[in-house]
Amino acid sequence: MKKLLLQLDSDEHASAFDRIVAHDAGVDEVLSYGGVLPADATALVHGAIFTRGPDDLHHTAIWIGGSSVAAGEELLKTALDAFFGPLRVSVMMDSNGCNTTAATTVAAVASVEPLAGNAAAVLAGSGPVGLRVAELLAHEGARVTVIPPWRALLGDKWDTGRAARDQAQAETVGGKAGFSVRSVDGRAGLVEALGSATVAVSAGPLGVNLLSEEDWAIHPTLRVLVDLNPVPPVGIAGIKQGDVRKARNARTVFGALGLGGLKMKVHKACVAKLFDARDQVLDRMTIYDVARSVLA
Amino acid sequence: MKKLLLQLDSDEHASAFDRIVAHDAGVDEVLSYGGVLPADATALVHGAIFTRGPDDLHHTAIWIGGSSVAAGEELLKTALDAFFGPLRVSVMMDSNGCNTTAATTVAAVASVEPLAGNAAAVLAGSGPVGLRVAELLAHEGARVTVIPPWRALLGDKWDTGRAARDQAQAETVGGKAGFSVRSVDGRAGLVEALGSATVAVSAGPLGVNLLSEEDWAIHPTLRVLVDLNPVPPVGIAGIKQGDVRKARNARTVFGALGLGGLKMKVHKACVAKLFDARDQVLDRMTIYDVARSVLA
Amino acid sequence: MKKLLLQLDSDEHASAFDRIVAHDAGVDEVLSYGGVLPADATALVHGAIFTRGPDDLHHTAIWIGGSSVAAGEELLKTALDAFFGPLRVSVMMDSNGCNTTAATTVAAVASVEPLAGNAAAVLAGSGPVGLRVAELLAHEGARVTVIPPWRALLGDKWDTGRAARDQAQAETVGGKAGFSVRSVDGRAGLVEALGSATVAVSAGPLGVNLLSEEDWAIHPTLRVLVDLNPVPPVGIAGIKQGDVRKARNARTVFGALGLGGLKMKVHKACVAKLFDARDQVLDRMTIYDVARSVLA
Numbered sequence: 001m002k003k004l005l006l007q008l009d010s011d012e013h014a015s016a017f018d019r020i021v022a023h024d025a026g027v028d029e030v031l032s033y034g035g036v037l038p039a040d041a042t043a044l045v046h047g048a049i050f051t052r053g054p055d056d057l058h059h060t061a062i063w064i065g066g067s068s069v070a071a072g073e074e075l076l077k078t079a080l081d082a083f084f085g086p087l088r089v090s091v092m093m094d095s096n097g098c099n100t101t102a103a104t105t106v107a108a109v110a111s112v113e114p115l116a117g118n119a120a121a122v123l124a125g126s127g128p129v130g131l132r133v134a135e136l137l138a139h140e141g142a143r144v145t146v147i148p149p150w151r152a153l154l155g156d157k158w159d160t161g162r163a164a165r166d167q168a169q170a171e172t173v174g175g176k177a178g179f180s181v182r183s184v185d186g187r188a189g190l191v192e193a194l195g196s197a198t199v200a201v202s203a204g205p206l207g208v209n210l211l212s213e214e215d216w217a218i219h220p221t222l223r224v225l226v227d228l229n230p231v232p233p234v235g236i237a238g239i240k241q242g243d244v245r246k247a248r249n250a251r252t253v254f255g256a257l258g259l260g261g262l263k264m265k266v267h268k269a270c271v272a273k274l275f276d277a278r279d280q281v282l283d284r285m286t287i288y289d290v291a292r293s294v295l296a
Numbered sequence: 297m298k299k300l301l302l303q304l305d306s307d308e309h310a311s312a313f314d315r316i317v318a319h320d321a322g323v324d325e326v327l328s329y330g331g332v333l334p335a336d337a338t339a340l341v342h343g344a345i346f347t348r349g350p351d352d353l354h355h356t357a358i359w360i361g362g363s364s365v366a367a368g369e370e371l372l373k374t375a376l377d378a379f380f381g382p383l384r385v386s387v388m389m390d391s392n393g394c395n396t397t398a399a400t401t402v403a404a405v406a407s408v409e410p411l412a413g414n415a416a417a418v419l420a421g422s423g424p425v426g427l428r429v430a431e432l433l434a435h436e437g438a439r440v441t442v443i444p445p446w447r448a449l450l451g452d453k454w455d456t457g458r459a460a461r462d463q464a465q466a467e468t469v470g471g472k473a474g475f476s477v478r479s480v481d482g483r484a485g486l487v488e489a490l491g492s493a494t495v496a497v498s499a500g501p502l503g504v505n506l507l508s509e510e511d512w513a514i515h516p517t518l519r520v521l522v523d524l525n526p527v528p529p530v531g532i533a534g535i536k537q538g539d540v541r542k543a544r545n546a547r548t549v550f551g552a553l554g555l556g557g558l559k560m561k562v563h564k565a566c567v568a569k570l571f572d573a574r575d576q577v578l579d580r581m582t583i584y585d586v587a588r589s590v591l592a
Numbered sequence: 593m594k595k596l597l598l599q600l601d602s603d604e605h606a607s608a609f610d611r612i613v614a615h616d617a618g619v620d621e622v623l624s625y626g627g628v629l630p631a632d633a634t635a636l637v638h639g640a641i642f643t644r645g646p647d648d649l650h651h652t653a654i655w656i657g658g659s660s661v662a663a664g665e666e667l668l669k670t671a672l673d674a675f676f677g678p679l680r681v682s683v684m685m686d687s688n689g690c691n692t693t694a695a696t697t698v699a700a701v702a703s704v705e706p707l708a709g710n711a712a713a714v715l716a717g718s719g720p721v722g723l724r725v726a727e728l729l730a731h732e733g734a735r736v737t738v739i740p741p742w743r744a745l746l747g748d749k750w751d752t753g754r755a756a757r758d759q760a761q762a763e764t765v766g767g768k769a770g771f772s773v774r775s776v777d778g779r780a781g782l783v784e785a786l787g788s789a790t791v792a793v794s795a796g797p798l799g800v801n802l803l804s805e806e807d808w809a810i811h812p813t814l815r816v817l818v819d820l821n822p823v824p825p826v827g828i829a830g831i832k833q834g835d836v837r838k839a840r841n842a843r844t845v846f847g848a849l850g851l852g853g854l855k856m857k858v859h860k861a862c863v864a865k866l867f868d869a870r871d872q873v874l875d876r877m878t879i880y881d882v883a884r885s886v887l888a
Binding site for chain 2: 604605607608609610611612613615616621622624852856
């Protein structure tokens with residue numbers, strides 16, 4: 001029986017990236033749907049659960065993607081609501097790569113540095129990926145500070161309303177997950193906010209530099225740095241995009257493309273795992289478990 | 297040479313159900329198109345008939361589906377018009393599952409009860425599935441009465457214009473196929489209209505009860521009952537959704553999910569049959585022939 | 593590793609023709625996208641180049657199609673711009689079949705008749721296919737004359753603005769490729785414009801006759817004639833649609849369907865060739881090289 005992956009994507013054209021990785025992860029056929037709204041998803045999910053008997057449903061799975069994390073979360077909720085009893089298939093949500101990126105980031109850090117009891121900072125971390133990174137760092141026992149981007153950093157791209165919403169969202173998530181949010185108004189404030197952190201993750205924005213090489217080369221406690229910005233100039237100067245567990249200035253660093261290579265392994269392992277059983281939900285913590293075992 | 301199924305679906309997102317069943321029926325690749333209008337269909341059908349030589353065209357077939365039976369019938373007509381000479385492929389129309397559901401229903405009844413010369417009633421039977429059931433029952437020699445839903449049964453969902461159109465359509469089809477249409481205005485009328493029927497099929501609407509268990513348990517002639525409504529409350533009380541040739545109150549009954557399992561077998565057998573030759577049209581009667589041989 | 597073809601099609605529904613031929617050419621999966629605008633293409637191309645390592649990228653390729661040649665050219669440019677360094681895959685553009693049709697036409701002529709130093713005429717040749725035919729004939733050393741359609745030939749379909757744009761475009765392309773453009777105002781002028789041509793290709797329009805059988809049967813120099821119009825009446829009377837290297841009136845002729853069969857072989861060979869290496873651009877001249885070797 002073929003392994004079928006139902007791809008529900010909130011963007012008009014379903015991600016070619018996700019389709020290709022699914023094939024390389026061993027899926028036989030990807031049933032791609034683009035422009036999927038929650039109202040459309042129920043019928044498509046019913047198509048997945050009503051066609052094969054309960055004993056064969058682990059050969060079908062659902063992938064939820066697209067560029068909008070909020071839209072992906074709505075589609076995930078709709079899919080889970082459409083299941084009933086034994087009529088369910090495994091489902092994974094990774095809109096904008098948010099879950100695999102965050103899980104790979106924290107698993108990569110954890111593979112080189114103990115997190116429990118140490119301080120960690122997530123720079124420009126109030127977006128979906130940054131918040132997931134912070135949640136996972138806190139889950140590992142780190143004392144985490146999320147530092148949102150500030151007005152001067154974003155320049156023309158600054159949006160006061162969005163910044164306020166992101167900040168409120170970060171505080172809500174932090175309240176549950178156990179991390180704090182600290183606003184700064186410039187680079188000096190950012191460096192100061194790093195405090196005694198041993199880990200720093202820069203989570204955006206694209207093509208904007210946050211730390212100079214000197215900022216971290218002379219920092220007294222930093223031991224691991226990860227830059228998630230793949231578009232030059234890099235977010236943390238002095239890290240090369242392809243770096244993976246690279247020693248620079250006596251620290252261990254990861255660049256965006258190097259981390260991306262690890263993420264691809266995690267992504268494939270997650271897709272393969274979907275077909276182990278029919279009742280899995282791969283989201284945040286479960287994807288992190290896969291990342292930990294892939295990067296162990 | 298791969299078995300390719302061109303899926304032309306009138307809904308925006310082509311049915312995931314039909315795609316998955318096609319794969320399970322042995323199709324190698326399903327070329328899915330959603331939101332297909334008759335104006336689009338000709339070019340797609342030409343793509344199917346102009347690519348492979350006449351001797352290989354039985355490896356390509358067309359599936360027409362979607363939730364609207366009327367749209368599916370238009371697409372079928374367009375596809376057949378696009379063929380010429382030996383440049384044709386086999387095609388099946390099963391919008392809203394109408395043909396496979398009706399064929400499976402009547403084949404299931406015929407597998408347990410002689411129909412020729414006996415009376416049969418199709419309850420709430422003036423929609424596409426009900427009319428197809430009535431046609432096939434008449435084709436087997438039964439004296440068939442179609443009983444449309446009445447105003448009080450539908451409550452808020454009653455639409456006078458649609459009811460009139462359905463009634464007119466039922467009478468037109470019945471005139472050709474040899475069945476009669478009898479309107480009633482309540483449950484008492486419905487039970488009376490059953491008359492001397494040995495077979496009763498309840499064809500809708502979803503989640504609405506038509507007969508109480510007592511209605512049929514004490515009926516003097518009924519021997520086989522089929523309920524096609526999969527949403528509780530069931531259309532014929534006392535039938536369980538999963539029932540397949542189940543003895544209840546000394547009658548043989550079929551529930552919607554039980555019938556659905558049989559329909560899945562018929563559906564798969566039809567898809568497989570499409571690739572036997574390049575010149576088949578699987579619609580109504582031909583799908584019924586497949587159902588008869590599957591359920592023999 | 594599966595051979596994956598990313599199909600970027602400018603029409604709402606991606607061509608079923610191109611999908612089926614791709615499967616028959618040995619592609620494992622076609623990732624079809626319809627209604628692709630240049631703005632959408634970059635993300636889809638990134639999906640193709642960022643998923644597999646550089647050493648495996650020859651297992652992925654891009655096909656650009658659709659009915660509009662201008663839209664296809666824009667998509668091709670966008671795709672090539674999205675590549676960088678070793679992150680690139682092979683790509684082919686064949687919107688409206690223009691490149692494979694033109695390449696097959698000239699390769700077919702060249703397989704039966706020397707072109708260098710001889711005269712050739714392309715009738716109704718100012719559209720995309722005609723200009724590509726003229727380019728290739730000139731590339732082979734022929735003295736080529738492109739003769740645009742005239743007002744009376746097109747009747748109601750005549751569009752003065754479009755005719756002027758096509759004429760200007762033909763002169764621009766001819767200036768680079770080394771062919772001339774000669775306007776005529778009726779059939780007599782057309783026959784006169786044939787001059788001492790040994791080759792005549794009729795490139796359109798659909799269902800319109802350009803030459804009578806007498807026009808060419810008594811012509812003193814013509815030796816090879818190709819008619820690309822598949823809709824009766826044929827463009828060159830006396831040629832049968834299925835003709836392939838057929839001797840008629842002591843000339844060698846090709847009809848539109850016969851040429852179409854050769855084109856299919858070229859099309860498949862091109863798709864197969866895409867997977868030989870990751871850095872090929874199959875367009876005009878490179879497709880012609882494939883056609884020459886297929887029809888040698």
